[in-house]
Amino acid sequence: MRVTQTMLSANSLKNLQDSMLRMDKLNTQVSTQKKISKPSDDPVVAMKGIVYRRSLAEVEQFQRNFGEAYNWVENADSALDKAKLALDRVRELVVQTSNDTYDTEQRQAAKAEIEQLKEHLIEIANTKFGEKYLFNGTDTLDAPVSDTGVPINPPNNEEVEIELSPGVYVQVNIPQSSAFSNGTTDVFTVVQNVINELDSGTSTDLSALLTEIDDQISSNTTARAQIGARFNRIELMEARMAEQKVVASRIMSENEDVDFEQVVTELTVQETVHKAALSVASRIIQPTLMDYLR
Template identity: 50%
Template structure:
């Protein structure tokens, strides 16, 4: 096949254009610091990037869920701690009153204190975080304890579960029926009345009952503590997952700047050499052949 001057020129210009395209792509990578700027540059890298971003979006949602879970658990623990302190105080004054040495004024004062402590327990049972009652299961819009009603307690025992990892749900509320039962408020009401009547024999029976009620609160608080520890461990794993996915996404998409600059310099050298050769191939006039 006869190779003409036109064929040499066209091939040179085609290769020169490809060389410019390569340089342009490398310059674009350096300026954007990304391997690709559009899916068509490398569909495989693009698809992997979509997967990594989906994973990071899920992790971000889980981190928001952890914030809500901590809100539930921490406020529950604080409330149970306050309730336990109140029960300890009730236990103290019940023991004092059981020996029958209190004066009428002292008994009346103690009876009033028990009533006030009972009211405080009701307030704790009706603890709200934001607009949600945390001790009424999934019925977060209704307060569980109303001392003006009979019975005073109406508790929803359904668990409140929050997804903290893909497909993993953790209960974040406490079963308040184990802690703030109608039995608790009924016994404290009767204790207050028996204190007013100065009947040490009747008061004795409350000592063990009050201690048992406090034990239930302490046990529930221990359950909350164990739940909090599990949430902390899961949150650490999610944090590690976020770091891992971010690194993989960076490795998939971010350009190696040192390599890119080296490639650019190499391509520039090739370009200059090609231009030098091309200047000899593309002769502008017939006189160049006659020299």
């Protein structure tokens, strides 16, 4: 086969173009630090990348869910802690006023304070974070207790659950009927009974009310224990989810990211080869008919 100058020039240009394409690919990998810039570069890497990115996105969404879960349990625990302090003060006043040495004026002063404590307990039962009521089950838009201390009937005891792991839902709320009731009587009725007894001026029934107040305090403690147990579980799940994020990020990086040192080395070698090819091509393409006529 006859080899012409045109064939030499065409082959040289083609090889130079291939060399420039390889350099362009390596330059892109160095600048983006990714193995591929479009799916056609490596369909297998691209498909795996979609799966890994979806897994990482799920983990990140679950991590955002933990923030919502912490809002529920921490606000509920804080509210119940304040309710416990109010009930302790009511009990202290009941113990004091159940003594017959207290006169009418002193009983009225205790009654006034307990009335304020009752209003405080109503405010706690109607605690909100954002626009959501904490103690009204899934009905987060309506207050669980009226301004006079009358719980809604029937109470909403539905569980508020948040997905913190694939298919794993954790309850984050405490209903009003558990947090402010012993299952028979609500705390607002008990406190109102204390107020009524102080109005009557007797101390016999006040002593009997101590047991009911203790029951309400016990219910409060039980509710806080439940919240504490859930809080601990949420913390454990969050730590596990953080580990999953690290693993998912590492796997995605291994699939998509380039070995930077290796790519830089290959780019340097390719640049050297390309310069040599340019030098040789300049000699091949240079001759013309006039060169042969000379």
